[in-house]
Amino acid sequence: MTQTFSKSRQKAESAFDDLQSQFFARNNAVDELDFLTRSREEKTLRLREARLAKELQDRTAATASLLVKRARKS
Numbered sequence: 001m002t003q004t005f006s007k008s009r010q011k012a013e014s015a016f017d018d019l020q021s022q023f024f025a026r027n028n029a030v031d032e033l034d035f036l037t038r039s040r041e042e043k044t045l046r047l048r049e050a051r052l053a054k055e056l057q058d059r060t061a062a063t064a065s066l067l068v069k070r071a072r073k074s
Contacts, residue, residue: 005013
């Protein structure tokens, strides 16, 4: 059953569809930006943790090396 609407109704329906499409497109863009931001923050956190772990390992190795050198001198 196909209904025929007046020209003004068709124009209003079309305008509403366009507006709704823009709204959903905007929401999708915001969701995508949120996802990218969250991904970047997670990667930054992982890299920071890896850097701090490496710095701690390097400091521990340097301290151990100095202790060995001091022990040899004694």
